[in-house]
Each structure stands twice: as C-alpha cells, then as structure tokens.
Amino acid sequence: MSTTERPRILVVGGGYVGLYAARRILKKMRYGEATVTVVDPRSYMTYQPFLPETAAGSISPRHVVVPLRRVLPKAEVLTGRVTTIDQDRKVATIAPLVGEAYELPFDYLVIAMGAVSRTFPIPGLAEQGIGMKGIEEAIGLRNHVLEQLDKADSTTDEEIRRKALTFVFVGGGFAGAETIGEVEDMARDAAKYYTSVSREDMRFILVDAADKILPEVGPKLGQYGKEHLESRGVEIYLSTSMDSCVDGHVVLKNGLEVDSSTIVWTAGVKPNPVLSRFGLPLGPRGHVDAQPTLQVTGTDYIWAAGDNAQVPDVAARKAGVENAWCPPNAQHALRQAKVLGDNVVSGMRGFPQKDYAHSNKGAVAGLGLHKGVAMIVMGKLKITLKGRLAWYMHRGYHGLAMPTWNRKIRVFADWTLAMFLKREVVALGALETPREEFYEAAKPAPVAAAKRAEEKAEKKAEAKAS
Structure with a gap:
C-alpha cells in the first residue's frame, strides 16, 4: 500500500458496483488528481448471474470472475475488510487477510459492499445449507451433486441412496429457479453414465414462502416457469417454508418430511450487516439510505449504490409509483456504478451532482440448456418470450454484460465448445481438501511411531541407569 498526499477515494467492496465505479472514476479523473483504493476480502469480482451455469458446468469457474488488480491497474487494491469507519476523522480501519489491522485515511467514500444471503434461525441450516452467492459455493454445489450420484451408484443401502438422490432448493426467485433448472439439467445428463442411477430415481424439490416463483418476470412467465419445471419432474411447494433440516432431515411447513444430503438456500439476500458499524443512515431493511444522486443522505462525500443501497427509483416515481426503490439486480448496479463514478469526480471538483434515473428494460432467466423466460420492456410495450428464444436472450444479455472483453470472449468460447462437446460430469470434491491424500x-505409521517412542524411552532409561 502506498502513501500519498493526493485525495483518496476509498471504494469499499470490489463487486459489480465497486469494480465499475472505480473504472469510471479512473477513466474520468485527470492524471494525479486522486488515489483510488479498492478494499475487498477477495481479489476478484464475481459475475453472480452466471453462478447457476457455473454450477451446471456450462461455464468454467475462472471465466466468471474478474481479477481486480488486472482490471484496475491504476488503483490500489487491498485484500481485506473494512471493519469500522470514523466519519469525524475520515479514517477507515482495514483488517487484512494476515497481520494487524491498520487505519487508512480517505477524503471520499464509496459504499459498494453488496449483499449476503438472507437466512433465518432454522435448526440445521447453518450445518447443512449450501448458498449461491459466490463462485466457491457454485463449484462446491456442482462437486457435491455429482458426488451424491457417485454415492448412490456405489451403495447397497437404500436409505443412503434415497437421501443422496433427494435435492431440496429453498427460494424460488432468480437464483433458486435458475439453479434448480441448471442442476436438474446437469444431473439428468450425468445419470446417463451411471449403471444404477436414472433421472426417475432422483427427487428435486423447490420450496418458496411466496405464492409464485420468478416474480421478476411477471405472473404469466412465472407460471410458465413453474409448469415447465414441474414437467421435468421438479416438485414445487409454494406458500410454505422450511421448519428444520437437522442432519439433512427436512421438515416443511406443509407437513412434508424428506431426508436430503443437498439443501440449497437461495431465499433472498440482505445488505451486508457490517454496514450497521459504519454510522451511516440506514433504511428499515438495513440498506444505506441514498439520494437520487447516490449520495448518502446527510453527507456530501459518501456515495452508495447496488445491493447495499436504498436508491429511489426516479423513473418509476415519475410514472406514478409511490415509494418505489431500485431493485437489487445487475441491470441497475451497472448503470448506478457509472452515475456514481461521474458524481464522485464531479463532487471532488465542486460540480453539481446528477440524479440516477433508469426505467426497467425487462428481465431474463435461464432454466437449463435451451430453456428460459424473458420479459422485454420497450416503453409501454411488454414482450414476453419463453423456451429457446428466451434462453438465447438470457445468454446474449448476460454475455455482453460480463465485465471486460477478456471474460466475454472466454464465456462465449465455453458456450461454443459446449455445442460440439459433451458436458463434463467429473466431480472434483477433493479440491476442497487437496492435502488430505498427501497427509495420509x-x-x-502408528506402529513405527510407537516403536520409535519405545526405543527413545529405553535409551532414556539406559542413560539414567548409567
């Protein structure tokens, strides 16, 4: 980390908003005008809309992440966490991956910490649940599901087999519906290579407390998505929730009880709880209260955007929707980051701030290979698509939204190769414990160790006797 007398713009978080805001600021700044410092526990940004496809093996995990130091060569990138912020002194406390925490002064602050999984105090969830917020979880889910097929194919115990082949997904929004669609697709393909496991032996269950799935694409497409998943053998239970899952024994509110080795939790997100320690004004759900300019309410040197911010939806309010807020999706995050970057530079130079206003352009969702739903908004016209065409829209939109041409090309290359090559069905669960085999x-050896200890004791006894 370098020391500098130039003003410091501290960006807390290296996700979608943090990455794009930092790039925008660096692009708009004059040479030497300020130092941009990005702090994040990971040295890369994850494009979360591609996590379901990564879990299904359609995209290589490395191609879904963007290395911050490579994309932001003119910025300081610190791998660590911001634990506290002293607004009076304009100092942030940085906890690095190793070593002692230290203080870092700043002049301007960008809060882009994103969101974390929204969980509830359900018995067994912490021990059994698998999230879908990071690339590590997507890789882990893929390896885990394929390992369950290995177990089921190798055991003669019917109870173990049934538990291994039961997959429970909690949450029917984008993340839940897309993940179960992709994973079911992968498991169906993988089953072709097992002698005693077929798709009919598997049980996929989707649970949601709401009365519909995929609310982001509207009721008609949500109903289509539900019917489509059910036609593939997915059991969907709406207006219900999970009471417990201790040791994999899942108990639902509607009375259903099943044993499952795979419980995937995608029941929404919430702002990063560490925000409560920053002394910032927060909304009722823990989001940073931001103005249409993306400035934090009551400040002129702090901005916030993305999943951790409560940003007024100016376009919706102009259309007559009261108390409308921007939803936490990639569409808004990308556009907010650009406006935020411009406003930080304007604020540094003493110029007026610009409001963020963007009308919803629609939503797309993939439900497995060649399957999807899409809603496109063009003014007052809404176009709905389903099936293969919607799937092309989903891939096209997110493929182009992927940061950097390096990653865009790699993702499209993965998709192109998949047209000619069969899907990989290899589980690499040993990646999580790579030293275990070497350690063993x-x-x-216990006998040799005991013998050496015995010889050592005899030598000591002889030495004492002499």
Missing part, C-alpha cells in the same frame, strides 16, 4: 501418505 506422509504421516508416520
């Missing part, structure tokens, strides 16, 4: 080989 290198650790001293």
Whole structure:
C-alpha cells in the first residue's frame, strides 16, 4: 500500500458496483488528481448471474470472475475488510487477510459492499445449507451433486441412496429457479453414465414462502416457469417454508418430511450487516439510505449504490409509483456504478451532482440448456418470450454484460465448445481438501511411531541407569 498526499477515494467492496465505479472514476479523473483504493476480502469480482451455469458446468469457474488488480491497474487494491469507519476523522480501519489491522485515511467514500444471503434461525441450516452467492459455493454445489450420484451408484443401502438422490432448493426467485433448472439439467445428463442411477430415481424439490416463483418476470412467465419445471419432474411447494433440516432431515411447513444430503438456500439476500458499524443512515431493511444522486443522505462525500443501497427509483416515481426503490439486480448496479463514478469526480471538483434515473428494460432467466423466460420492456410495450428464444436472450444479455472483453470472449468460447462437446460430469470434491491424500501418505505409521517412542524411552532409561 502506498502513501500519498493526493485525495483518496476509498471504494469499499470490489463487486459489480465497486469494480465499475472505480473504472469510471479512473477513466474520468485527470492524471494525479486522486488515489483510488479498492478494499475487498477477495481479489476478484464475481459475475453472480452466471453462478447457476457455473454450477451446471456450462461455464468454467475462472471465466466468471474478474481479477481486480488486472482490471484496475491504476488503483490500489487491498485484500481485506473494512471493519469500522470514523466519519469525524475520515479514517477507515482495514483488517487484512494476515497481520494487524491498520487505519487508512480517505477524503471520499464509496459504499459498494453488496449483499449476503438472507437466512433465518432454522435448526440445521447453518450445518447443512449450501448458498449461491459466490463462485466457491457454485463449484462446491456442482462437486457435491455429482458426488451424491457417485454415492448412490456405489451403495447397497437404500436409505443412503434415497437421501443422496433427494435435492431440496429453498427460494424460488432468480437464483433458486435458475439453479434448480441448471442442476436438474446437469444431473439428468450425468445419470446417463451411471449403471444404477436414472433421472426417475432422483427427487428435486423447490420450496418458496411466496405464492409464485420468478416474480421478476411477471405472473404469466412465472407460471410458465413453474409448469415447465414441474414437467421435468421438479416438485414445487409454494406458500410454505422450511421448519428444520437437522442432519439433512427436512421438515416443511406443509407437513412434508424428506431426508436430503443437498439443501440449497437461495431465499433472498440482505445488505451486508457490517454496514450497521459504519454510522451511516440506514433504511428499515438495513440498506444505506441514498439520494437520487447516490449520495448518502446527510453527507456530501459518501456515495452508495447496488445491493447495499436504498436508491429511489426516479423513473418509476415519475410514472406514478409511490415509494418505489431500485431493485437489487445487475441491470441497475451497472448503470448506478457509472452515475456514481461521474458524481464522485464531479463532487471532488465542486460540480453539481446528477440524479440516477433508469426505467426497467425487462428481465431474463435461464432454466437449463435451451430453456428460459424473458420479459422485454420497450416503453409501454411488454414482450414476453419463453423456451429457446428466451434462453438465447438470457445468454446474449448476460454475455455482453460480463465485465471486460477478456471474460466475454472466454464465456462465449465455453458456450461454443459446449455445442460440439459433451458436458463434463467429473466431480472434483477433493479440491476442497487437496492435502488430505498427501497427509495420509506422509504421516508416520502408528506402529513405527510407537516403536520409535519405545526405543527413545529405553535409551532414556539406559542413560539414567548409567
């Protein structure tokens, strides 16, 4: 980390908003005008809309992440966490991955910490649940599902087999519906290579407390998505929730009880709880209260956007919708980041701020290979698509929205190769414990160790006797 007498713009979070805001600021700034510092626990940004496809093996995990230092060569990138912010002194406390925490002064602050999984105090959830917020979880889910097929194919215990082949997904929004669609697709393909496992042996269950799935694309497409998943053998239970899942024994509110080794939790998100320690004005759900300019209410040197911010939806309010807020999606995050970057530079130079206003252009969702739904908004006209065409829209939109041409090309290359090559169905669960096999080989054998201890004791006894 370098020290500088130039003003420092501290960007807390290296996700979608943090990455794009920092790029925008660096692009608009004059040479030497300020130092941009980005702090994040990870050294890369994850494009979350592609996590379901990564879990299904359609995209390589490396191609869904963008290395911050490579994309922001003119910025300071610190791998760590901002634990506290002293607004009076304009100092942030940084906790690095290793070593002691230290203070970092700043002049301008960008809050882009994103969101974390919204969970509830459900018995067994912390021990059994698998989230879908990061690339590590997507890789882990893929390996885990394929390992369950390996277990089921190798065991003679019917109870173990049934538990391994039961997959429970909680949450029917974008993340939940897309993930179960992709994973079911992958499991159906993988089953072709197992002698005693077929798709009919598997049980996929989707649970949601709401009365519909995919609310983002509207009721008609949501109903189509539900019927489509059900036609593929997915059991969907709406207006219900999970009471417990201790040791994989899932108990639903509607009375259904099943044993499952795979419980995927995608029941929404909430702002990062560490925001409560920053002394910022927060909304009723814990979001940073921001103005249409993306400035934090009551400040002139702090901005916030994305999933951790409560930003008024100016376009919707002009259309007559009261108390409308921008939804937490990639469409708004990308556009907010650009306006935020411009406003930070304008604020640094003493110029007026610009309001963020963007009308919804629609939504797209993939439900597996060649399956999807899409809603396109063109003024007052709404176009709905389903099936293969919607799936092309989903891939096209998110493929182009992927940051950097390097990653765009790699993602499209993955898709192109998949047209000619069969899907990979290899589980690499050992990646999570890569040293285990070496440890088993290198650790001293119990007999040899005991013998050495015995010889050592005899030598000590002889030495004392002499």
